[in-house]
Amino acid sequence: TEAGETIRATLFPGDGIGPEIAESVKQVFKVAGVPIEWEEHYVGTEVDPRTESFLTWESLESVRRNKVGLKGPMATPIGKGHRSLNLTLRKELGLYANVRPCNSLPGYKTRYDDVNLVTIRENTEGEYSGLEHQVVRGVVESLKIITRQASLRVAEYAFHYAKTNGRERVSAIHKANIMRKTDGLFLKCCREVAEKYPEITYEEVIIDNCCMTLVKNPGMFDVLVMPNLYGDIISDLCAGLIGGLGLTPSCNIGEGGICLAEAVHGSAPDISGKNLANPTALMLSAVMMLRHLQFNNQAERIHNAILQTIAEGKYRTADLGGKSSTSDYTKAVCDHI
Amino acid sequence: TEAGETIRATLFPGDGIGPEIAESVKQVFKVAGVPIEWEEHYVGTEVDPRTESFLTWESLESVRRNKVGLKGPMATPIGKGHRSLNLTLRKELGLYANVRPCNSLPGYKTRYDDVNLVTIRENTEGEYSGLEHQVVRGVVESLKIITRQASLRVAEYAFHYAKTNGRERVSAIHKANIMRKTDGLFLKCCREVAEKYPEITYEEVIIDNCCMTLVKNPGMFDVLVMPNLYGDIISDLCAGLIGGLGLTPSCNIGEGGICLAEAVHGSAPDISGKNLANPTALMLSAVMMLRHLQFNNQAERIHNAILQTIAEGKYRTADLGGKSSTSDYTKAVCDHI
Ligand SMILES: CC(C)[C@H](C(=O)O)[C@@H](O)C(=O)O
Ligand SMILES: CC(C)[C@H](C(=O)O)[C@@H](O)C(=O)O
Numbered sequence: 001t002e003a004g005e006t007i008r009a010t011l012f013p014g015d016g017i018g019p020e021i022a023e024s025v026k027q028v029f030k031v032a033g034v035p036i037e038w039e040e041h042y043v044g045t046e047v048d049p050r051t052e053s054f055l056t057w058e059s060l061e062s063v064r065r066n067k068v069g070l071k072g073p074m075a076t077p078i079g080k081g082h083r084s085l086n087l088t089l090r091k092e093l094g095l096y097a098n099v100r101p102c103n104s105l106p107g108y109k110t111r112y113d114d115v116n117l118v119t120i121r122e123n124t125e126g127e128y129s130g131l132e133h134q135v136v137r138g139v140v141e142s143l144k145i146i147t148r149q150a151s152l153r154v155a156e157y158a159f160h161y162a163k164t165n166g167r168e169r170v171s172a173i174h175k176a177n178i179m180r181k182t183d184g185l186f187l188k189c190c191r192e193v194a195e196k197y198p199e200i201t202y203e204e205v206i207i208d209n210c211c212m213t214l215v216k217n218p219g220m221f222d223v224l225v226m227p228n229l230y231g232d233i234i235s236d237l238c239a240g241l242i243g244g245l246g247l248t249p250s251c252n253i254g255e256g257g258i259c260l261a262e263a264v265h266g267s268a269p270d271i272s273g274k275n276l277a278n279p280t281a282l283m284l285s286a287v288m289m290l291r292h293l294q295f296n297n298q299a300e301r302i303h304n305a306i307l308q309t310i311a312e313g314k315y316r317t318a319d320l321g322g323k324s325s326t327s328d329y330t331k332a333v334c335d336h337i
Numbered sequence: 338t339e340a341g342e343t344i345r346a347t348l349f350p351g352d353g354i355g356p357e358i359a360e361s362v363k364q365v366f367k368v369a370g371v372p373i374e375w376e377e378h379y380v381g382t383e384v385d386p387r388t389e390s391f392l393t394w395e396s397l398e399s400v401r402r403n404k405v406g407l408k409g410p411m412a413t414p415i416g417k418g419h420r421s422l423n424l425t426l427r428k429e430l431g432l433y434a435n436v437r438p439c440n441s442l443p444g445y446k447t448r449y450d451d452v453n454l455v456t457i458r459e460n461t462e463g464e465y466s467g468l469e470h471q472v473v474r475g476v477v478e479s480l481k482i483i484t485r486q487a488s489l490r491v492a493e494y495a496f497h498y499a500k501t502n503g504r505e506r507v508s509a510i511h512k513a514n515i516m517r518k519t520d521g522l523f524l525k526c527c528r529e530v531a532e533k534y535p536e537i538t539y540e541e542v543i544i545d546n547c548c549m550t551l552v553k554n555p556g557m558f559d560v561l562v563m564p565n566l567y568g569d570i571i572s573d574l575c576a577g578l579i580g581g582l583g584l585t586p587s588c589n590i591g592e593g594g595i596c597l598a599e600a601v602h603g604s605a606p607d608i609s610g611k612n613l614a615n616p617t618a619l620m621l622s623a624v625m626m627l628r629h630l631q632f633n634n635q636a637e638r639i640h641n642a643i644l645q646t647i648a649e650g651k652y653r654t655a656d657l658g659g660k661s662s663t664s665d666y667t668k669a670v671c672d673h674i
Contacts, residue, residue: 110553111448127481132518138485142519144464148475175566177421181469182479208569212577215552216447229512232545233570240549 007293010062010260011038014072016267017277022072024279024330025286028305031334032298034290039066043074043085053088060092068293069260070286073267087130090123094255096150097157098123098231099288100264102238102248107311108320112241114219119238120161121231122154122186123252128228146182146227151189157253158190158225159197169201170194173210173226173234186227211237235264246319249284251292259292261285271318275325278317280306283333305336341372344630347399347597348375351409353604354614359409361616361667362623365642368671369635371627376403380411380422390425397429405630406597407623410604424467427460431592433487434494435460435568436625437601439575439585444648445657449578451556456575457498458568459491459523460589465565483519483564488526494590495527495562496534506538507531510547510563510571523564548574572601583656586621588629596629598622608655612662615654617643620670642673 013022029036041059050057054077063069074085089095098121104113131143155172162170172190176183187204194202205213207230213220214234218241224234239248245265252260263281271277283306290299309315315332316322324332350359366373378396387394391414400406411422426432435458441450468480492509499507509527513520524541531539542550544567550557551571555578561571576585582602589597600618608614620643627636646652652669653659661669 127512128515132516134518135482138522140483140518140522142481142483142516144479144481145472146477175464175569178465178566179469179479181471181477185475185477208573211548211570211574212581215574215577216581229515232512233548236545237548237552237574240552244549244553 006035006037007068008037008039008066009289010059010066010069011040012059012069012071012074013040013042014074014267015043016073016075016269016272018072018074018267020273020275020277020326021263021279021282022070024326024333025070025282027330028283028302028333028337029286029298031337032302034295034298047082051088051092053083053085055085055088055092060089063093063258063260064256067256067258068289069258070282070289071260071262072282073263073265075267075269087128089260090252093252093258093260094124095252095258095260096122096124096255097154097253098235098250099161099253100235100238100248100250101288102235102242104242105247105310106307107313108243108247110241110243112218115238115241117218117221117238118161118165118167118223119231119235120154120158120223120225121235122150122226122228123231124228125150126228144179144182146185148185148189151186152193155190155193155225158223159193159200162200162223163197167200167223169203169222171210171221171224172202172204173207173224173230174204175207175230176204177206183227190225207234210234214238214241243320245281246278247280247284249281249288251285251288259289261289261292275327276318277326278319279326279330280310301337302333305333308336309333343372343374344405345374345376345403346626347396347403347406348377349396349406349408349411350377350379351411351604352380353410353412353606353609355409355411355604357610357612357614357663358600358616358619359407361663361670362407362619364667365620365639365670365674366623368674369639371632371635384419388425388429390420390422392422392425392429397426400430400595400597401593404593404595405626406595407619407626408597408599409619410600410602412604412606424465426597427589430589430595430597431461432589432595432597433459433461433592434491434590435572435587436498436590437572437575437585437587438625439572439579441579442584442647443644444650445580445584447578447580449555452575452578454555454558454575455498455502455504455560456568456572457491457495457560457562458572459487459563459565460568461565462487463519463565481516481519483522485522485526488523489530492527492530492562495560496530496537499537499560500534504537504560506540506559508547508558508561509539509541510544510561510567511541512544512567513541514543520564527562544571547571551575551578580657582618583615583654584617584621586618586625588622588625596626598626598629612664613655614663615656616663616667617647638674639670642670645673646670
């Protein structure tokens with residue numbers, strides 16, 4: 001990114017509290033002088049036949065063109081004949097890796113104060129194949145699909161991430177003692193990639209043992225890479241260690257270098273429109289997006305401002321036990337920039 | 338069980354530390370006056386063609402005949418042409434439910450002091466079907482099988498357990514938002530059974546959210562029932578909350594009323610034969626076996642003796658940060674009976 005250049009990025013404010021927390025990000029970006037021009041896209045009110053979902057074709061095109069975006073929570077409307085919004089995004093944009101750094105927040109006390117890890121989840125296949133059928137009445141099966149291509153791709157990403165982010169170890173999480181072929185292939189791919197990164201320690205950890213170790217001693221882990229469902233489970237477990245999804249950023253890496261940062265919490269319809277939502281996860285996700293764009297200076301300043309505001313504890317939203325409104329908390333972050 | 342009667346029970350001391358910790362249980366039973374006569378069976382040194390595993394046919398017959406047993410850790414010998422010992426036991430004895438009570442131990446401090454829940458795991462199917470194959474080079478699949486029969490059976494067990502153990506709530510853990518048919522069938526069966534237990538509250542919790550809630554606030558849960566792999570993951574996570582597998586009992590319920598209690602930790606070959614192992618998980622599992630046999634008096638006395646010994650903290654094995662040998666700790670428990 002050249003100095004002075006303005007970057008176009010797609011913004012999905014999403015539903016429920018989405019627009020409010022997106023507004024917080026916009027304010028923070030303005031104060032930090034981030035040269036980003038947003039292309040805003042809302043979830044449509046009807047199914048778009050070109051995407052078979054409530055996501056508009058134009059919104060997907062926007063991400064493909066800009067290669068960078070930020071996404072708030074999206075609740076998939078109930079009903080048949082269309083696809084889940086989140087899964088459609090992953091599929092259509094080839095978002096193959098979901099990356100979630102998970103760090104204890106100084107000043108926000110949980111049972112753990114030493115969490116400093118990153119989960120990297122394969123985001124396109126595995127248990128999420130959608131291939132299920134009834135074999136006979138009362139007997140149903142679902143297919144877990146693991147491919148060499150997707151496993152190598154996410155493993156490559158994980159090791160590259162570890163190397164470029166000063167991380168020392170990659171742990172591949174699996175259940176290959178039971179699923180020898182599927183998780184076995186995943187491990188084989190991780191081992192192949194590990195060979196190319198002799199400076200990164202590589203280990204394999206069985207998922208049940210991994211979860212036990214995470215709750216006993218999360219400091220044992222650094223970067224974790226895993227198939228889709230294990231990533232779903234473990235990334236939420238890790239979020240719980242530091243306080244929940246309202247505090248954990250995430251970013252999806254897609255085909256052609258797409259980076260779609262995303263707050264993974266829900267749309268919280270109960271508090272939507274009430275100026276009560278916590279914008280932290282979306283702000284921290286936006287920081288990941290800035291780092292991806294190498295706007296490192298602004299990323300750092302915003303990140304520090306968020307950490308300071310939380311550490312001081314004067315302005316906190318209700319989910320963190322505080323009394324601040326979304327806008328007061330946002331203003332406090334802006335003041336710290 | 339009539340007064341004065343002696344019960345025959347099968348004992349698999351298992352490998353590694355197994356025989357030492359089994360010895361502890363025998364001593365404790367003797368001191369408490371438990372009228373049990375053990376039929377001891379070791380894992381064979383060769384594959385038994387009748388079981389296709391290192392488990393002897395006679396040992397399985399012993400459990401089938403006695404309908405009650407206790408099992409230490411068993412390490413499956415490496416090599417081909419035979420089946421995993423644990424999986425063979427589950428399959429051959431139809432051990433359809435794995436039950437693990439998980440309670441904070443007074444005096445043994447972890448990050449949690451309010452854990453009081455029971456995980457009930459479907460133990461025969463799901464992701465453990467063993468059905469996997471390569472579709473084309475670089476593409477492998479594994480089948481998760483959910484049946485109405487096995488789901489109803491474990492759900493029945495879970496609600497029955499809740500009712501007879503004074504529990505108030507059953508939570509079915511699932512990922513039916515993604516695996517609509519398989520986990521959907523599991524939930525459908527749980528709902529059907531729930532109808533018959535109006536006095537028990539029933540809820541459904543998505544696995545990722547469940548794991549997050551468990552690490553934030555495990556007191557939210559009471560009885561959890563779930564398909565095989567989720568049970569594998571969550572039961573170990575819960576064990577981690579209270580200190581690990583060395584402290585958590587388990588019991589497998591099988592066809593025809595079999596109850597095979599089991600310490601689920603490993604065989605710890607590094608410390609085997611050194612009088613260092615912690616026999617607590619096997620002792621607590623033995624207590625579950627006694628409760629199953631309605632030897633409630635002895636069960637209670639042994640259970641209290643274990644809890645007291647741990648709470649006092651004078652005699653603890655190395656894994657709990659203590660300096661006691663297996664035999665000193667065992668003696669302390671015996672003294673408390
Ligand atoms: C909403 C749901 C489909 C989704 C998933 O399972 O991937 C969510 O849990 C997540 O982690 O983004
Ligand atoms: C050893 C392994 C096959 C087993 C399982 O996955 O079921 C273990 O983790 C358990 O929980 O008993």
